[in-house]
Amino acid sequence: MTVTTRALLTPVLRTLPWRALAAGGATALLLAGIPRMLSGVPDPWLGLISLRGAALALALGLAFLLDDPARHITSAVPVRRPLRVGLRVALAAPWAALCWTAAVFLVPGEARPPVGALTLEAIATAVFALAAAALIIQRSTVTGPGVAVSTWLLSTAAAAFLLLPDSWALLVTPDDPRWTDTHERWAMLLAVALVVGTRACVEPLRAGLRLRPF
Secondary structure (H helix, E strand, C coil), rough: CCCCHHHHHHHHHCCHHHHHHHHHHHHHHHHHHHHHHHHCCCCCHHHHHHHHHHHHHHHHCCCCCCCCHHHHHHHCCCCCCCHHHHHHHHHHHHHHHHHHHHHHHHHHHHHCCHHHHHHHHHHHHHHHHHHHHHHHHHCCCCCCCCHHHHHHHHHHHHHHCCCCHHHHHCCCCCCCCCHHHHHHHHHHHHHHHHHHHHHHHHCCCCCCCCCCCC
């Protein structure tokens, strides 16, 4: 860890949107705990829906991760945007992983869907939220993209459930023959989100190149 990174740790930690992150984590745990609260035999379908809801709640919390009211002040410091964004993600990642792990174990074992596949869905959803926030920051002067990203994320989740054709379904059950193919698509979506998010963290050019007249 460089001296610059160590110097940034405390200020960045203080400016993280802890209320939004805590709200996302608490909602995720509440949703994941629903199957355990109900009496009777645990329902695998309810366990699946609860974990997917928990994944979406965590992603909605992470959508606010890049909110920074002091963005236009910190942009003048001699620290490039990839480091500032990467540090925020690195500080929030353990929290997100802990919340997801707790959510998984809150679902009774009899109702728990395949954890690896659901974790892939959760990571892809979270990375999409972060990539969208980074893209908004790169292309605008907005200091808080979280509200716009969370609205977009909810709309996209509803569209994925209601409008995608069967051949491109993303939200299927483990007993569906499309389960493996669906999670190959989730892996591709994750790769796309990583590429978009990485490129969005690059500092935009301040001025375009001027061509000399002949």
